[in-house]
Amino acid sequence: MADSDFDVYVSNMLTVNYDATIDQTARFDGLYPGMIWPYNHGSVAGNHAARPLHGVQIHVTREAILNTGLTFAEFNWQDKDVWILKDGIIPPTFTAKIKLTNQLAILAKPEIDYPYFKAVPQTNRHNHIPLGYLNKQRLAGQNVLVTAQAIRSDNAEFTQFFINGSS
Secondary structure, three states: OOHHHOOOOEEEEEEEEEEEEEOOOOOOOOOEEOOOOOOOOOOOOOOOOOHHHOOOEEEEEEEEEEOOOOEEEEEEEOOEEEEEEHHHEEOOOOOEEEEEEEEEEEOOOOOOOOEEOOOOOOOOOOOOOOOEEOOOOOOOOOEEEEEEEEEEOOOOEEEEEEEOOEO
């Protein structure tokens, strides 16, 4: 079957290089050899293989971002490259320099449905998990009040904004 036969596809593949910890607290994530589920076209059944690896340190080498906004992380386990949903790992933490501001802006409508977070992602143990996605929650195109800008120690940039009375 061709990729166009599926509604879910990889919209961006990134080469990365970081250590992380598998976190299966109240989770039952699968490990997928070869390619992520559901992009593997059903050739690998769903599973809960990550559950026994709770707390294990891994080295992540690639990330695959699906058109749905989900992100999977690839690492080597028992001499096989496997994928896990990124929400099921704790990535490294960074520091961030925050500059306060007060500007009105309009959220652009990106091609990729970017996630948004309560705090600067990866600056503490669990804030790498998004609250939602700009397009999915229909935030793109709305007026916002930008209240802070942050540059993380890995040079990633983030903007804090208020919309409808919340940040």
